[in-house]
Amino acid sequence: xxxxxxxxxxxxxxxxxxxxxxxxxxxxxxxxxxxxxxxxxxxxxxxxxxxxxxxxxxxxxxxxxxxxxxxxxxxxxxxxxxxxxxxxxxxxxxxxxxxxxxxxxxxxxxxxxxxxxxxxxxxxxxxxxxxxxxxxxxxxxxxxxxxxxxxxxxxxxxxxxxxxxxxxxxxxxxxxxxxxxxxxxxxxxxxxxxxxxxxxxxxxxxxxxxxxxxxxxxxxxxxxxxxxxxxxxxxxxxxxxxxxxxxxxxxxxxxxxxxxxxxxxxxxxxxxxxxxxxxxxxxxxxxxxxxxxxxxxxxxxxxxxxxxxxxxxxxxx
Numbered sequence: 569x570x571x572x573x574x575x576x577x578x579x580x581x582x583x584x585x586x587x588x589x590x591x592x593x594x595x596x597x598x599x600x601x602x603x604x605x606x607x608x609x610x611x612x613x614x615x616x617x618x619x620x621x622x623x624x625x626x627x628x629x630x631x632x633x634x635x636x637x638x639x640x641x642x643x644x645x646x647x648x649x650x651x652x653x654x655x656x657x658x659x660x661x662x663x664x665x666x667x668x669x670x671x672x673x674x675x676x677x678x679x680x681x682x683x684x685x686x687x688x689x690x691x692x693x694x695x696x697x698x699x700x701x702x703x704x705x706x707x708x709x710x711x712x713x714x715x716x717x718x719x720x721x722x723x724x725x726x727x728x729x730x731x732x733x734x735x736x737x738x739x740x741x742x743x744x745x746x747x748x749x750x751x752x753x754x755x756x757x758x759x760x761x762x763x764x765x766x767x768x769x770x771x772x773x774x775x776x777x778x779x780x781x782x783x784x785x786x787x788x789x790x791x792x793x794x795x796x797x798x799x800x801x802x803x804x805x806x807x808x809x810x811x812x813x814x815x816x817x818x819x820x821x822x823x824x825x826x827x828x829x830x831x832x833x834x835x836x837x838x839x840x841x842x843x844x845x846x847x848x849x850x851x852x853x854x855x856x857x858x859x860x861x862x863x864x865x866x867x868x869x870x871x872x873x874x875x876x877x878x879x880x881x882x883x884x885x
Contacts, residue, residue, distance in 0.1 A: 571836070571870055572647075572649075572675060572676070572677070572836040572837065572838045572868070572869075572870050573838065573868055573870050573871050575618075575649075575675065575838065576838065576866060576868065578613070578616070578617040578618070579673060579675060579838055579840050580840055580866060580877065580879075581613055582610055582613035582614055582617065582673060582840075583610075583671045583672070583673050583842040583864060584671075584842050584862045584864060584879055585609040585610065585612070585613045586606040586607075586609045586610040586613070586655045586656070586671035586673075586842065587671040587842035587843060587844045587853055587862050588609070588853055588860055588862055588881075589605040589606050589609035590605055590656055590662055590669070590671070590844045591844075591853045591860075592605070593605060593662060593663070594662055594663075594669075594845060594852070595664065595665030597663050597664070598663060599659040599660055599663045600659075602656055602659055602662045602663055603655065603656045603659045606656035606671055606844075607627060607635055607636050607655045607656075608635070610636065610653060610655040610673065611635050614642040614643060614651070615642050615643060615644070617642070617643050617644065617646075618643065618644050618645065618647075619642070619644075619645075619646045619647050619648075619649050620641070620643055620645055620646055620647065621641065621643045621648075621649045621651045621675070622639065622640070622641055622642075622648075622649070622650060622651065623636055623638055623640045623641075623651050623652075623653065624638065624652060624683045625638065625651075625652035625653065625654075625681065625683070625684060625783040625786055625787065626638050626640065626651075626653055627655070628686065636655065638683075648677070648678040649675050649676065649677060649678060650675070650676045650678055650679065650680055650681040651673065651674070651675055651681075652673070652674045652676075652681050652783065652786050652787050652790060653672065653673040653674070653787075654671075654672045654673075654784065654787060655671055655672075655673075656670075656671060656844065657669065657670045657671070657672050657757060657759050657760065657784070657787075657841075658670065658756045658757040658760070658844070658845075660755065660756050661755070661756050661757055661844075661845060662844055662845060665845060666755065667757075667845060667846055667848070668756075668757040668760040668761075668845065668847035668848060668849075669757065669843075669845040669847070669852070670757070670759065670760055670841045670843060670844060670847070671841070671842045671844060672759055672839075672840070672841045672842075673839075673840055674786075674787050674790035674791070674833070674837060674838065674839040674840075675837065675838045675839075676790065676833060676834065676835060676836065676837045676838075677835055677836065680833070680834040680835045680837075681786055681790070681832070681833055681834075682786050682789075682827065682831065682832040682833070683819065683820075684783055684785065684803065684818075684832075685782060685803070685811060685814050685815045685818055685820070686782065686783060687782050687803055687804060687805060687808075687811050688781065688782065688803075688804040689779065689780065689781065689782035689785040689801045689802065689803055689804065690705055690778075690779050690801065690802045690804055691758070691762070691776065691777070691778065691779065691780060691785050691788070691799065691801045692704075692712065692775070692776070692777050692799070692800050692801075693761075693762045693765045693775065693776040693788065693797065693798065693799040694716060694765055694774065694775050694776075694797065694798050694799075695765045695766055695767070695768050695774065695795075695797050695798075696766060696795050696796040697796055698716070698719045698720070698798065699719050700798070702715035702716060702718075702719050702798075703715065703716065703775075703798060703800060704800065704826075705800050705801075705802050706826075708743065709743045709744045709747060709777065710743060710746070712775070712777075713727060713729070713744065713748075713749050713775070714747070716774060716775055720774070723748070724748040724749050725748045725749070725750070727749045727750065727774045727775065728749065728750040728751075728752055728772050728773055728774050728775075729744050729750070729751050729752070729773075729774065729775045729776070729777055730751075730752045730753075730754060730761045730764060730765075730773045730775070730776045730777075731744070731751055731752075731753060731754070731776075731777055731778045732753070732754055732755075732756070732758055732761070732779075732780060733753035733754060733755055734778075734779075736779060737778050737779070740777060740778055741753070744777070749775075752772075752773065757847075758776070758778075758780035758781070758788070759787050759788050759791070759841070760841075760847055760848070760849065761773070761776045762776050762785075762788035762791070762792065762799065763788065763791050763792070763849060763865075764776070764848050764849065765792075765797060766791075766795040766797050766874075770848070770849075771848040772848075773848070779804060782801070782803055785799075785801045785827075785832065786832045786833065787839070789801070789827075789829045789833045790832075790833040790837040790838075790867075791839040791841070791867050792829055793830070793833050793837050793839075793867075794837075794867045794872060794873070794874060795867070795874065797829075798828075798829070799828070799829050800826055800827065800828060801826070801832065802824065802825065802826050803815065803820070803823065803827075805823055836869050836870035837868075837869045837870075838866070838867075838868050838869075838870070839865075839866075839867040839868075840864060840865065840866050840867075841864065842862050842863070842864040843863045843864070849865060850864065850865055850876070851863040855883070856883075857883070858883055859880040859881060859882060859883060860880070860881045860882075860883060861878065861879070861880050861881075862878075862879050863876065863877070863878050863879075864876070864877045864879065865877075
């Protein structure tokens, strides 16, 4: 019987090709062109894989996205899979040559990834091997930080929280600093931010909090699944009836549900991120006279493995 891990080679090449396609656009200030290059490369690679894949999280609705749209079928036939992807996570990061821009893709068996609408999600993420139920979206930031510090047997002042630098987070940032935690603000890239909590000794990030895209939340859940990390997410609709109606059509009836990792990414998952620009977890694409070099992370829940891959391709191969 085919397994998720059987597609690792093709999946890795798909993410790598998207990252490599972005190289010429790093620092050029052309977000849309960088994203288009990544989308084209990822789509071409997916259509060469021996899978029957359905995009459940992609570039948007069919009428809004010419390719890699939600519901698009990809592959030459084979294992039936859900696919969540962000061909260029951090388009602004790439365009401005800043840290942590990635090409990201995740696979699961059919109907195993949350078909999340393109709305905001309130998220909180902590690293591996910590007691359950020490974080909750209904807790105050201070309570979550106190619980985390107690679990890590340290002072709150020893913790670092990562938060997207957005006006909507002003209160969260203020309350976190009042609690005594160090706050590291980022401009974009909340998938990378969530993954950073999986190796706090390497990245210095103990907790990620705040609202970001729901699709990115599902991708992060697929990544965190293998590391024994913890995450909770809740979709945010407000009074937007159009978004509420769309969510219900997608099978989401409990609009205030708090999702855990295994509810966003069920069963076996394969998550791959390839670095576009340098970051806390992965180096960015490098070109020299002889090679194209791309660094990737493979997180395979079926194998319970996390691998860092450094691929070198002959420049004119």
